[in-house]
Each structure stands twice: as structure tokens, then as C-alpha cells.
Amino acid sequence: MLVTRENFEQALSQITSDSLVVDTETTGLHPYWRRKAPADKAGGIAIKSDAFVGYFPVRHAGGQNIEQGQYARLIERMNEVTTIVNHNTMFDVNMLAQDGLDRPGRTVDTMVGLHLMNENGSKKLKVAADKYLGGDSSKEEHGLHQLLRTNGLMVNQMWRLAPGQVAPYACQDVILAERLDAYLREKLYTPRLYDELNSFAQMLGDMEYTGIKVDVATLTALANEAEAEASASLKRIEAMAGGPINPNSSGQVRYWLHTPDATEETLSAMKDPRADEILTYKAWRKACDSYYGPYREWMDENHVIHAGFNPCGTVSGRISSSDPNLTAVPRMSTEYKVKKVFHARPGKRFLEADYSQAEVRMAAHYTQDARLKEIFASGQDLHSAVAADMGVSRQVGKTINLSILYGIGAKRLGISLGVPKRKAQEYLDTYNTNFPGIKKMMRKAEGVASERGYIQMYSGRRRHFNCADADPKDAFNNIIQGGIGEMVRRTMVKLRRTIPEAVCVLQVHDSLMFEVDEDRVGEIAPDIRKLMEDQPWCTCPVKVDMKTGQSWGDMKEVK
DNA sequence: TAAATTGGCGCC
DNA sequence: AAAGGGCGCCAATTTA
Numbered sequence: 001m002l003v004t005r006e007n008f009e010q011a012l013s014q015i016t017s018d019s020l021v022v023d024t025e026t027t028g029l030h031p032y033w034r035r036k037a038p039a040d041k042a043g044g045i046a047i048k049s050d051a052f053v054g055y056f057p058v059r060h061a062g063g064q065n066i067e068q069g070q071y072a073r074l075i076e077r078m079n080e081v082t083t084i085v086n087h088n089t090m091f092d093v094n095m096l097a098q099d100g101l102d103r104p105g106r107t108v109d110t111m112v113g114l115h116l117m118n119e120n121g122s123k124k125l126k127v128a129a130d131k132y133l134g135g136d137s138s139k140e141e142h143g144l145h146q147l148l149r150t151n152g153l154m155v156n157q158m159w160r161l162a163p164g165q166v167a168p169y170a171c172q173d174v175i176l177a178e179r180l181d182a183y184l185r186e187k188l189y190t191p192r193l194y195d196e197l198n199s200f201a202q203m204l205g206d207m208e209y210t211g212i213k214v215d216v217a218t219l220t221a222l223a224n225e226a227e228a229e230a231s232a233s234l235k236r237i238e239a240m241a242g243g244p245i246n247p248n249s250s251g252q253v254r255y256w257l258h259t260p261d262a263t264e265e266t267l268s269a270m271k272d273p274r275a276d277e278i279l280t281y282k283a284w285r286k287a288c289d290s291y292y293g294p295y296r297e298w299m300d301e302n303h304v305i306h307a308g309f310n311p312c313g314t315v316s317g318r319i320s321s322s323d324p325n326l327t328a329v330p331r332m333s334t335e336y337k338v339k340k341v342f343h344a345r346p347g348k349r350f351l352e353a354d355y356s357q358a359e360v361r362m363a364a365h366y367t368q369d370a371r372l373k374e375i376f377a378s379g380q381d382l383h384s385a386v387a388a389d390m391g392v393s394r395q396v397g398k399t400i401n402l403s404i405l406y407g408i409g410a411k412r413l414g415i416s417l418g419v420p421k422r423k424a425q426e427y428l429d430t431y432n433t434n435f436p437g438i439k440k441m442m443r444k445a446e447g448v449a450s451e452r453g454y455i456q457m458y459s460g461r462r463r464h465f466n467c468a469d470a471d472p473k474d475a476f477n478n479i480i481q482g483g484i485g486e487m488v489r490r491t492m493v494k495l496r497r498t499i500p501e502a503v504c505v506l507q508v509h510d511s512l513m514f515e516v517d518e519d520r521v522g523e524i525a526p527d528i529r530k531l532m533e534d535q536p537w538c539t540c541p542v543k544v545d546m547k548t549g550q551s552w553g554d555m556k557e558v559k
Numbered sequence: 560t561a562a563a564t565t566g567g568c569g570c571c
Numbered sequence: 572a573a574a575g576g577g578c579g580c581c582a583a584t585t586t587a
Binding site for chain 3: 246248249250251285286289290294313314315316318319320321322323324325327328403405406407408409410411412413416473474476477478480481482485509
Binding site: 248250251261262263264282283286290291318321325326327328329330331334338358359481484508509510511 | 565566567568569570571
């Protein structure tokens with residue numbers, strides 16, 4: 001039904017269940033997308049409770065909205081329920097937070113269920129509904145798009161249509177989400193994981209809502225420095241080239257330096273001052289264009305960046321981050337110090353906990369390679385121990401440790417070590433002789449992936465290979481990568497439950513960043529470490545390194 | 560001219 | 572025999 005000022009009371013009285021399906025039609029794209037679109041709000045809200053389905057227009061351009069006081073009461077009512085169900089639920093929760101919605105006790109997101117069911121497939125509600133529930137939802141949605149088109153509107157401008165035009169489609173969405181949830185609970189290979197992922201998705205939504213603070217003075221200073229360095233470098237380049245040139249144009253660089261490409265690898269190998277200067281310019285320019293510049297635009301009025309964390313962002317089971325992508329902030333070893341712009345809020349400190357050599361430890365667990373397990377069990381330095389076994393330098397050992405799990409070949413390893421392919425092949429052979437478990441498991445994983453159609457992680461989560469764009473060759477890497485994803489995911493939820501005073505603000509795959517009261521760092525750190533290292537399922541010891549600081553760019557080790 | 564692709568590069 | 576896994580984003584370049 002379409003809810004109006006007149007029938008509002010009647011509609012509200014029909015919201016009786018403790019779990020609601022809630023879907024917003026927004027007046028923009030995203031509550032935090034200050035960069036891509038204006039920060040906007042709910043235009044209308046579809047709600048399903050038991051047999052009731054209604055659309056509450058709140059900001060439709062042509063009027064016919066419910067009263068502000070009525071909307072406040074609707075939000076109040078939503079704050080009383082324990083569960084909110086939808087497709088991509090945290091989007092709606094964070095959108096409605098702008099209108100006073102509290103953090104819900106529990107959320108259910110059909111999107112994470114779909115991702116669990118088949119991480120290769122589409123995560124769109126209508127496509128999934130057609131596929132799993134039968135019917136023609138996609139086609140029905142066509143009617144809405146038609147309506148938008150004839151009014152010259154974009155898909156995110158439904159609030160410009162009359163409430164009565166939007167209501168049937170909005171109501172359809174909450175009905176579909178509820179049916180899809182029921183379907184997933186019945187058909188998923190593991191409903192337990194669906195619940196787990198829902199808790200995790202909720203936590204990621206909370207992280208996005210919390211955000212991370214930028215120190216504007218630092219940002220300005222670093223941005224100015226980078227701009228100055230970039231333009232000085234460009235002047236030097238143009239002097240050498242004898243005229244204007246765009247160092248970001250791979251075509252122009254190739255032409256000037258007679259190289260096959262303009263990658264860092266090629267240019268740095270040249271030992272040519274012209275190539276070095278190009279690299280200098282590109283690095284400073286990237287700092288401006290990919291970090292400092294965008295960060296300014298992503299900040300809200302409190303200088304907080306609300307990056308997105310997507311639980312359905314990768315096929316391996318890792319999360320992805322975007323707008324901006326906070327999993328790709330340059331390390332402090334680069335010349336530009338981007339991490340320095342992130343500061344803990346006043347009275348708080350960052351506490352960063354990294355799983356040490358997570359991938360190789362996970363490989364030791366999955367392969368049961370005797371020597372690898374021995375190295376970790378004895379607590380030796382991995383790279384040195386591997387190098388010693390192989391009779392090579394630590395650098396070679398380290399490079400191989402880092403690349404072997406990606407299935408690197410002799411050619412690529414040779415380039416990365418700066419040795420002939422033959423020599424690189426010798427290294428690989430030596431490695432495989434010393435650590436035979438890896439290659440054996442790679443073959444096995446590939447076989448299982450192509451024959452059974454999926455591989456399974458320790459948590460029970462599956463990575464499917466029964467489709468064209470999933471390559472069984474990636475099975476081994478995916479089980480390692482995904483295994484870490486599962487470990488970190490479960491640990492994050494457990495941490496939130498048992499150490500709520502450690503507020504998680506970032507996850508960078510095998511690393512977690514918390515914000516805690518500055519005077520409680522010493523007390524909380526050991527608890528975090530203990531919980532993170534407690535992985536009884538893992539047959540290889542798990543180790544966590546911890547750091548603390550006021551800025552992400554200035555962290556000191558915690559013993 | 561806008562959309563799509565490519566080249567390149569940041570992270571684990 | 573040979574085989575570089577998973578992302579997001581920017582600017583340049585090509586395509587429709």
C-alpha cells in the first residue's frame with residue numbers, strides 16, 4: 001500500500017513484527033558519496049512486517065509525503081525492532097542513520113547469502129530472484145525504468161516520481177528480499193555461515209559509519225609538498241626532453257626512451273636519469289591524484305572518511321574497500337607518507353594488529369609441509385630459514401616465499417630477481433625439493449576444483465570453479481587467501497563481542513586497526529593479541545604483531 | 560562526446 | 572611445459 005498522512009496511523013499499527021524488511025529509495029546515491037554525488041537521504045521507505053507491506057514517501061519532490069512528525073515516529077518504531085532485513089542492508093541502515101535510525105541489533109543481508117551461494121554470480125536482487133525464485137522480476141522492473149525514462153530521470157531519481165508510481169516497485173523489493181532470505185536459509189549449503197556473514201556485514205557497515213579521521217593540517221602540508229615535487233620534476237623532465245611531454249602517457253614515454261612499455265619495472269632497470277625522473281614524477285603525481293586530492297573530497301564535515309567495505313567484493317572471500325579504497329594506502333617505506341594523514345580521534349590511539357606471514361603460515365597448515373611447519377614451530381625467521389635450506393641469500397628466499405603461492409613461473413621469478421630464467425628455474429626446483437608439500441597441494445587443489453567444482457576452506461566456506469571465469473589453477477591460492485579472509489572475519493566478530501572497547505576502524509586483509517582510549521592501550525593490546533592468535537583449528541602457530549600510535553604514519557611496536 | 564578499454568600502480 | 576593470486580582507481584587512449 002501507499003502510505004499517506006491520512007492512513008499513516010493505520011499503517012504504523014500494522015508494523016507488529018520484531019523483524020522488518022526495510023528498503024529505501026534514495027534522493028541520491030550514497031550518504032557519504034560527497035565525491036561522486038551529493039550526500040543525500042531517503043526519499044521513501046518500503047517496509048514489510050508480517051502481512052503488511054507499505055511505502056512511506058518522505059522526500060518526494062512533488063509532495064504527498066508523510067509529515068515530518070510521522071516520519072520521526074516511523075524511525076522510532078524501527079528503532080524498537082531487533083532485526084532489519086534487506087538486500088545490501090547496511091546501505092539502507094547507513095542512509096537512514098542520517099534520519100535518526102540507531103545501529104540495529106541485528107541485520108540480515110540477502111546479498112551476502114547470494115555471494116556465499118555463488119561468489120561468481122550476479123548479486124543483483126532482481127537477477128537472483130529470477131534465477132532462484134522464478135518469476136520475472138527483472139522484466140517488471142523494466143516498467144519502472146520505462147517510467148523514469150519517459151520522465152527524463154536517472155535510476156537514482158525515483159523520488160522525483162509521484163509516490164504512487166514508486167510504491168508498487170518499492171513494495172515488490174521488500175517482498176522479494178524476504179522471499180530470497182527464506183530461500184537462502186533453506187537451500188544454502190551452510191545456513192550457519194549465512195548467519196556468520198550477516199554479523200560480519202553488519203560490522204563492516206558499522207566500520208563505514210564510524211569512519212577514520214583525517215588531520216587536515218597534515219593533509220594540506222603533504223599535498224602541497226607532493227604538488228611542488230611533481231611540478232619541479234616535470235620541469236626537469238621537460239628540460240631533458242627539450243619540450244613538453246606528459247610523463248603519464250605511456251605512449252610518449254615509450255617513444256622518448258625507446259622502451260616496450262613505461263612500467264616501473266622497465267624504467268628502473270634502465271639506470272637512466274631520464275627514466276628515474278619519470279618515475280619520480282609519476283610517484284608524486286599519483287600521491288596527489290589518487291590519495292591527497294580524493295581524500296579531501298571524501299571527508300565529511302568532521303574530517304572523517306567513511307570508506308566502504310564490501311563483504312561480497314571478491315571471489316576468494318576477502319573483503320574489498322572503495323570510495324576511497326583504504327586497503328591500498330601506500331606503505332611508509334614509499335617517499336610520500338600518505339598514512340600520516342590519518343589520526344586517531346582526540347583522546348584515542350590507534351592499535352594495529354597484523355597477522356605475521358599469514359599466507360605462508362596458512363600454506364603450512366593446508367599443505368602440512370613438514371619442513372615449513374617445523375620452521376614456524378621453532379619460531380625461526382621464515383625468510384632466513386628458507387634461504388638457508390635452499391642455500392641462497394635471504395632476499396631470494398624472501399622473494400620466493402612471497403611469490404610461490406601465486407603460482408609464479410621461472411620467467412617471472414627471473415625478472416623479479418634479476419637473474420636468467422634458467423637460474424630462476426633452479427631456485428624453484430630447489431624450493432620444491434625442500435618444501436614438497438606446496439606443489440603437491442597445488443596439484444591436488446586444482447584437481448579437486450575442476451572435478452568437484454569447488455574447494456572448501458576450514459570454515460566450510462566454498463570457492464566455486466564451475467563457471468567459465470573461474471580457473472582451477474587459482475584454487476590453491478584462493479584457499480590460502482580465502483582461508484585468511486575467513487580467519488580474520490571470524491576473529492573480527494569475536495573481538496567486537498568480547499572486547500567492545502576496541503573499535504575496529506579498518507581491515508586490510510591480514511591486519512586490523514582499532515581505535516581505543518589512549519590510557520587503555522597497554523591493557524587492551526594483550527587481550528586483542530591473545531584472541532587473534534587463538535586459532536585452534538590451525539595446525540601452524542599463528543602470530544600477531546602489534547603497533548600503536550596517534551597517527552597511522554607513526555606507529556610504534558607494542559611488545 | 561560519452562562510454563569502454565588499456566596501461567599503470569597502490570595494497571595484501 | 573608453462574603458468575603472477577585477489578582487489579580499486581587514476582589518466583590516457585580507443586571505441587561506439
